[in-house]
Amino acid sequence: MIEVTIAVNGIEQRHQVEDRTLLVEFLRDQCGLTGTNIGCDTTQCGCCTVHVDGRAIKSCTLFAAQVDGAEVVTIEGLGQPENLHPMQAAFRRHHALQCGYCTSGMIMQGVDIVRRGRAVDEATIRHELEGNFCRCTGYQGIVEAIAEVARTAPESCKASGDAA
Amino acid sequence: MDSSHMPRRPRPGPFDRPAAELGHAPEGVGRMNSMGIGAPLARIEDIRLVTGNGRFANNVTVPGQLRGYVLRSPLGHARIRSIDVSGALEVPGLVAVLTGEDYARDGLGDMPCVSIPPTIKGGAYVPTPFPALAVDTVRCVGSEVAFVVAETLSAAVEAAERIVVDYEPLPVAPTLEAAIAPGAPLVWPDAPGNRCFYHELGDAAACDAAFDGAAHVVKGRIRNQRVAGNPLEPRTCIGRYDPADGRFHLTSSTANPHRLRLLLSEHIFRIPAHRIHVVAGDVGGGFGTKGGLYPEEILVLWAAWRVGRPVKWVCERSEAFLADFNGRDQIADAEMALDADGRVLGLRVEVNHNLGSALGPSTAHPPLVGTRMLSGVYAFPAMHVKINGIFTNSRTLTTYRGAGRPEATLIVERMLDLAAEKVGLDPVEIRRRNFIRPEQMPYRTAIGETYDCGEFEAVTDAALALADWDGFEARRRTSEGRGLLRGRGLSCYIEVCATLSDRMEVRFDSSGCVSILAGTFSYGQGHETTYAQMVHDWLGVPLDQIRFVQGDTDIIATGRGSFGSRSMTVGGSALRKACENLIAMGARLASLMLDVEPEALDFVDGSYVWTAGDRRSVPLTEVAKTSFAWRGSAAYNSGPPRQIPADLWSGLEGVGHFSANPQNYPNGCYVAEVEVDPETGQVRVDRIAGVDDVGTVINPLLLEGQVIGGCAQAVGQVLLEAVVHDAEGQVLSGAFTDYGMPRAEDFPHMVLSNRPVPTQTNPLGVKGGAETGTIGLPPAILSAVLDALRPLGVRDLSMPLTPMKVWAAIDAASSAPVSKENS
Numbered sequence A: 001m002i003e004v005t006i007a008v009n010g011i012e013q014r015h016q017v018e019d020r021t022l023l024v025e026f027l028r029d030q031c032g033l034t035g036t037n038i039g040c041d042t043t044q045c046g047c048c049t050v051h052v053d054g055r056a057i058k059s060c061t062l063f064a065a066q067v068d069g070a071e072v073v074t075i076e077g078l079g080q081p082e083n084l085h086p087m088q089a090a091f092r093r094h095h096a097l098q099c100g101y102c103t104s105g106m107i108m109q110g111v112d113i114v115r116r117g118r119a120v121d122e123a124t125i126r127h128e129l130e131g132n133f134c135r136c137t138g139y140q141g142i143v144e145a146i147a148e149v150a151r152t153a154p155e156s157c158k159a160s161g162d163a164a
Numbered sequence B: 001m002d003s004s005h006m007p008r009r010p011r012p013g014p015f016d017r018p019a020a021e022l023g024h025a026p027e028g029v030g031r032m033n034s035m036g037i038g039a040p041l042a043r044i045e046d047i048r049l050v051t052g053n054g055r056f057a058n059n060v061t062v063p064g065q066l067r068g069y070v071l072r073s074p075l076g077h078a079r080i081r082s083i084d085v086s087g088a089l090e091v092p093g094l095v096a097v098l099t100g101e102d103y104a105r106d107g108l109g110d111m112p113c114v115s116i117p118p119t120i121k122g123g124a125y126v127p128t129p130f131p132a133l134a135v136d137t138v139r140c141v142g143s144e145v146a147f148v149v150a151e152t153l154s155a156a157v158e159a160a161e162r163i164v165v166d167y168e169p170l171p172v173a174p175t176l177e178a179a180i181a182p183g184a185p186l187v188w189p190d191a192p193g194n195r196c197f198y199h200e201l202g203d204a205a206a207c208d209a210a211f212d213g214a215a216h217v218v219k220g221r222i223r224n225q226r227v228a229g230n231p232l233e234p235r236t237c238i239g240r241y242d243p244a245d246g247r248f249h250l251t252s253s254t255a256n257p258h259r260l261r262l263l264l265s266e267h268i269f270r271i272p273a274h275r276i277h278v279v280a281g282d283v284g285g286g287f288g289t290k291g292g293l294y295p296e297e298i299l300v301l302w303a304a305w306r307v308g309r310p311v312k313w314v315c316e317r318s319e320a321f322l323a324d325f326n327g328r329d330q331i332a333d334a335e336m337a338l339d340a341d342g343r344v345l346g347l348r349v350e351v352n353h354n355l356g357s358a359l360g361p362s363t364a365h366p367p368l369v370g371t372r373m374l375s376g377v378y379a380f381p382a383m384h385v386k387i388n389g390i391f392t393n394s395r396t397l398t399t400y401r402g403a404g405r406p407e408a409t410l411i412v413e414r415m416l417d418l419a420a421e422k423v424g425l426d427p428v429e430i431r432r433r434n435f436i437r438p439e440q441m442p443y444r445t446a447i448g449e450t451y452d453c454g455e456f457e458a459v460t461d462a463a464l465a466l467a468d469w470d471g472f473e474a475r476r477r478t479s480e481g482r483g484l485l486r487g488r489g490l491s492c493y494i495e496v497c498a499t500l501s502d503r504m505e506v507r508f509d510s511s512g513c514v515s516i517l518a519g520t521f522s523y524g525q526g527h528e529t530t531y532a533q534m535v536h537d538w539l540g541v542p543l544d545q546i547r548f549v550q551g552d553t554d555i556i557a558t559g560r561g562s563f564g565s566r567s568m569t570v571g572g573s574a575l576r577k578a579c580e581n582l583i584a585m586g587a588r589l590a591s592l593m594l595d596v597e598p599e600a601l602d603f604v605d606g607s608y609v610w611t612a613g614d615r616r617s618v619p620l621t622e623v624a625k626t627s628f629a630w631r632g633s634a635a636y637n638s639g640p641p642r643q644i645p646a647d648l649w650s651g652l653e654g655v656g657h658f659s660a661n662p663q664n665y666p667n668g669c670y671v672a673e674v675e676v677d678p679e680t681g682q683v684r685v686d687r688i689a690g691v692d693d694v695g696t697v698i699n700p701l702l703l704e705g706q707v708i709g710g711c712a713q714a715v716g717q718v719l720l721e722a723v724v725h726d727a728e729g730q731v732l733s734g735a736f737t738d739y740g741m742p743r744a745e746d747f748p749h750m751v752l753s754n755r756p757v758p759t760q761t762n763p764l765g766v767k768g769g770a771e772t773g774t775i776g777l778p779p780a781i782l783s784a785v786l787d788a789l790r791p792l793g794v795r796d797l798s799m800p801l802t803p804m805k806v807w808a809a810i811d812a813a814s815s816a817p818v819s820k821e822n823s
Helices: A023-030 A086-093 A103-115 A122-131 A140-152 B046-050 B100-105 B153-161 B176-180 B204-212 B257-268 B295-307 B317-323 B365-373 B405-423 B427-432 B456-466 B469-481 B527-539 B567-594 B620-626 B700-720 B772-776 B778-792 B803-815
Strands: A002-008 A011-017 A049-052 A055-058 A071-073 B066-072 B078-084 B094-099 B144-150 B164-169 B195-202 B216-227 B236-242 B247-252 B276-279 B311-314 B327-338 B344-356 B382-391 B485-494 B501-508 B514-518 B546-549 B602-604 B607-609 B617-619 B653-659 B667-676 B683-693 B751-754
Touching (some): A002 A023, A011 A023, A023 A049, A055 A103, A086 A103, A086 A140, A086 B046, A103 A122, A103 B046, A122 A140, A140 B700, B066 B153, B066 B295, B078 B144, B094 B100, B094 B153, B094 B295, B144 B153, B144 B295, B176 B327, B176 B344, B176 B382, B195 B365, B204 B344, B204 B382, B216 B405, B216 B700, B236 B295, B247 B257, B247 B295, B257 B295, B295 B311, B327 B365, B327 B405, B344 B365, B344 B405, B365 B382, B365 B405, B405 B427, B405 B485, B405 B772, B427 B485, B456 B469, B456 B485, B456 B667, B456 B683, B456 B751, B469 B667, B485 B772, B485 B778, B501 B527, B501 B567, B514 B527, B514 B567, B567 B607, B567 B653, B607 B620, B683 B700, B683 B772, B700 B751, B700 B772, B772 B778, B778 B803
Parallel strands (some): B066 B311, B247 B276, B344 B382, B514 B546
Antiparallel strands (some): A002 A011, A049 A071, B066 B144, B078 B164, B195 B382, B216 B327, B236 B247, B236 B311, B327 B344, B485 B667, B501 B514, B501 B653, B602 B607, B607 B617, B667 B683
């Protein structure tokens, strides 16, 4: 067992976990934040994408202990039902989700794509999404939503550490 | 209308939710019904799904829950000599190890097959014992051998690793090709030739006569490969047994809770249905593969009953490649007879469909339902279809988006392409010569399907225009300049949608809000929104006062779930009847309130109005509230107080039923253009355009999402996806690292449109809209690739068109003797 402290959505989370505990398990089981989903066991699908120190990372790829002391933002920390983040609102507007299972990871990835200035055109956005699977939408609404946020609200995707 | 009678909105209070949350209105919304049927309304359910508040089964944790793990067969076919669980019992945290012997001892039933009708031509089919844990033989890799229950998942996995199973390997026939070969190993000893069932459609003699008089005959073998549904949410279930009331409680990622209750009650536990409670929350996709019963759903309930604690099982992705039931998998041998002008005289098809190693609930649907559509949108005067259901040492077959219809469409469209080449006609022209014409409707095909309506040539012309079919040559030259081969293909499709009956309920509460209780079950389709749009239109209730309920067998009286594009037709029509019944009930109470005979009242914009009189009126929501009045007085405005009769004094509600008989026939045309790199064999789909006729459109935004999503699965199947077995039956495509899941980069921006011809077969005029892309698009892409490769002499390819396969075909064609190429 090991003690891990992670600031999740601005709240310090300190838990005793097994050494092998993955970040996604820490978030779901220890923090009770089940918005981050698990879709595979080979780090292919991207359902579990969260932000670690401002960068999109698949939380099934890291041990919780590896990000001890880091700041993590999950889908719950991005926006709430009464106060949607522009990316969440754009996903809804563009019907960029159907079953909603890949959606948390897609939105976190989408924010990161805009933050890195990679939402430059449709082809680039599609390429940037190579680590995230969606089985329902054919990705078209997702690409449109990300492009729209890049156009209309890019500042909303900045991480706390980014230069203004 | 007196505005004081409008539903009164209280001042915003601390518990109010922002209106924008519920029923996001499109720009410039003024009238209430601009959020009703036909509006591109953003989805109501999205609010919870974009914020991480989805109610997926894996998000449910029950106090005291244990974890279950399934030990699966590592062999494709083997006898189980013995199972030694003693090592497992020593693992700390282990609670129970269950095997097939325990299953039999506790008297649980087999997984049922409910998809083979007694009317099949071959007479009795070969049934397959399918206990949730194998008893003495395993017949595919992934078969359930033992169920391990422990305090933690890691303890369960460790214990499973210590179970020693002594297998005696048996000969394996893991694929269709292997199973239908002469002398193939038998999956079941009582199924010679590995044939489970045989069925026939059409008229063999008439078809023979048609071929006798033919100017041209073309033959083809069309392979439709096995694919995995791969909904992104892995299957999950939690079983609980409550000894206090003797009930089994199941939370599952199932796409069909009521069907589960029925099958568990009737076939597995053989107890009254009221002792089984099934709940499904948000379900992360299914595409047909989550709609039946799975062994694990039995195992968690049974184990929970045995150990006295709740048991949760979560499928791992790699496990899902072994454990989930698969889709497609068919070999079709077809012959088409034509006259000198390219008019089809007859079509013969013999289908071998891979059922897998044991029959699940829906296994026979794809071969039996799909083949009904083998006439396509064409007037084929004579047809004869033979269908063989074949056992193999592979996982059970089930319905996967389209379920047999994509297979049928590929056969018809591929044969027409081959015929066009043989007769020397353009692929569009040969289709024009064979379309069923609108004036022939209703049209009964030579295999007995009656299409009620459809304008097939018009929808094709619309698709060709949308795709800029005639501008192809310029694009081809541009591609050529970049060293790429460009090809185009088109495909016309028709499918059959909406089956069985369903039940919908609308129920007011005491505050004048309405709940929709749905017998259908949405797992991504967006019913929470589409049904609300309907009720908003029909009852005039604002969207934020409509609540949607589904998926709990204790709350929803009965239902049949969502599959085969049935919900807008069957659920929507039943919902309409429920609303009509509610309006009729409310009219009686409104009559008391307004002091006007019920027959004299009209229902207009959500209010009962005495239009023939002084236009006095009362809103439905006020009538609904009155029906809950504590003192039972129907006084309204200055009218005299009246005692409310008992049948109107306990709330206002309506129940509606509908059965889709006859069914409906969505149709359309898809066009694809591809670029092929002859150096690498890489295929890139550059353009997809399609026009569908799915009748009345309830929500164009959601419909387009369904169509694009279907097209994506079509591209996946044609270019990337395949469940691959080796000769021993090992699944080589056993993880997302090995199975070709389509990514965002694999698609162009798709251009889609509707050309509705509303059907008279249901009150809404809707046709199914959820499977059009998966059914209609694949032949167009295959045709486009073959068109691109024609100059190189490649004449045929089977899916998936991976770079390796395409490159090998180019290589083989280029090294073939010239004379053969010209034959």
